[in-house]
Amino acid sequence: MSALREIAEPFAVAPRAGARVRTRLRVCGDDAAVLREVGGYLGSLASADLAARCAEGSLDAEQRARSRQVRKQELTAKSSSRWAGALTRTSEDAYQLACRNLLAERRSLLARITRIQTRLAVPAGERAGRVRGYPTPAERHAKTLRVQALRTRLADVQQQVDTGRVSVCRGGKALARKRNNLADAGLTEAQWESARLFLTADGEKDKTWGNETIRWNPDQGWLEIRLPAPLARLANRPHGRYRLSCPVGFPYRGGDVAAQAATGAIRYDISYDPARGRWYLDASWKTPAVEPVTLAQARQGTVVAVDLNAGHLAVAVLTPDGNQAGTRTPSACR
Numbered sequence: 562m563s564a565l566r567e568i569a570e571p572f573a574v575a576p577r578a579g580a581r582v583r584t585r586l587r588v589c590g591d592d593a594a595v596l597r598e599v600g601g602y603l604g605s606l607a608s609a610d611l612a613a614r615c616a617e618g619s620l621d622a623e624q625r626a627r628s629r630q631v632r633k634q635e636l637t638a639k640s641s642s643r644w645a646g647a648l649t650r651t652s653e654d655a656y657q658l659a660c661r662n663l664l665a666e667r668r669s670l671l672a673r674i675t676r677i678q679t680r681l682a683v684p685a686g687e688r689a690g691r692v693r694g695y696p697t698p699a700e701r702h703a704k705t706l707r708v709q710a711l712r713t714r715l716a717d718v719q720q721q722v723d724t725g726r727v728s729v730c731r732g733g734k735a736l737a738r739k740r741n742n743l744a745d746a747g748l749t750e751a752q753w754e755s756a757r758l759f760l761t762a763d764g765e766k767d768k769t770w771g772n773e774t775i776r777w778n779p780d781q782g783w784l785e786i787r788l789p790a791p792l793a794r795l796a797n798r799p800h801g802r803y804r805l806s807c808p809v810g811f812p813y814r815g816g817d818v819a820a821q822a823a824t825g826a827i828r829y830d831i832s833y834d835p836a837r838g839r840w841y842l843d844a845s846w847k848t849p850a851v852e853p854v855t856l857a858q859a860r861q862g863t864v865v866a867v868d869l870n871a872g873h874l875a876v877a878v879l880t881p882d883g884n885q886a887g888t889r890t891p892s893a894c895r
Contacts, residue, residue: 575853579845582818584811586784586831586840592805595786595795596831596840597751599803600758602792606636607648607759608731614652619660619725629653640789643774647763659727663718670715677708732756752835760786764826764846771827777809777844779819784809784842786831809842821846 588596610632617628629649636645683694685701695701721727730737736756739746743753762774770776774787785804793801811818821827821844830843861881868875878886 571856573853573856573859576851577848578850579847580814580817580821581843581845582811582814583841583843584809584813586805586809586842587807588840589806592807593840595803596760596833597755597758598795599786599788599792600760600831600833601754602789603640603644603648603759604731604754604757606639606644607651608757610636610648611652611655611729611731614649614656615659615727615729625653639791641774641787643762643765643787644789647761647774648759650763651759651761655729655731656727659729660722660725663722663727667715667718667722670711670718674708674711674715677704677711681705681708748835755833755835758831758833760831762787762829764828766826768826771822771825771846772829775829775831777818777822777829777842779810779815779822782808782810811844818844 586592613632614628617624620628632652633642633645633649636648639645640648679692680694681701681704683689683692685694685698686696687694695704736753739748740753743750760775762772764772770778776785776787777783778785783804785798785802788796788801788803790801796803798804818827825846827844827846830845832841832843833839834841863881863886864879866877866879868877880886
């Protein structure tokens with residue numbers, strides 16, 4: 562009898578560490594043109610800064626701080642100090658994510674190579690303990706070629722990990738491949754460029770409404786953007802700011818967004834969906850740290866138990882003694 566897989570001990574999931582709320586921006590033609598120009602300009606700065614960060618490779622904490630300081634000074638002259646801070650932070654986040662992806666790919670390649678080699682050690686059609694060889698010599702030969710290809714990929718990944726050289730593309734590689742085949746992809750140049758816009762402003766706790774760069778007034782319902790210095794000619798408000806002509810509100814959790822904007826830092830992201838031709842505003846912020854509830858504390862009261870299966874969902878309400886107080890049929894859970 563084969564050994565059974567061990568079931569991990571139950572655990573309680575930690576509460577969320579942040580919140581994110583989205584609303585639609587019903588902008589007019591002039592507003593959309595300004596957002597595209599600002600987003601395109603900042604997007605070009607973001608691409609250049611990301612390329613510069615990737616070229617530096619792996620850095621320790623002190624080197625990262627120094628690198629960001631130098632790059633931020635260069636970007637400040639081309640935009641503003643706050644835009645430069647968001648650009649450099651985004652580049653560092655993208656680089657670190659690419660490094661984690663490389664490590665994950667290395668683990669995956671090692672696991673696949675080990676599995677294939679284990680089965681290749683057994684002759685075709687035979688079995689050694691719990692390990693079975695491949696059914697036919699032809700399949701065994703194909704797996705021999707496969708493991709050689711995996712070793713080549715592993716060597717390349719290992720070299721990237723050792724040198725800190727990562728491959729990152731803003732918008733994703735799939736988008737980059739479509740650049741020279743826009744007609745076949747069903748995209749226009751404007752639609753392709755919309756995925757590479759940069760309109761992200763990090764929040765600041767001590768600033769009015771929690772953000773100095775992109776500011777939303779929940780009482781009056783307007784949204785303003787601090788323009789980069791080279792685009793100050795587009796301003797329709799004092800101090801190089803542009804205010805959208807449309808009213809802006811959050812139908813869902815608007816009170817939470819307003820409360821956070823009035824009391825703490827809040828980050829805003831403006832994005833464009835070319836398929837629908839719509840602009841969106843996302844507000845996000847960190848929530849106060851809460852001690853997670855233990856399983857013993859959760860079991861002191863009535864709990865909802867969910868059984869997840871392939872194509873089937875079952876829910877039951879359990880009392881503290883473990884008995885069912887009520888159930889739901891799969892059809893009622895859809």
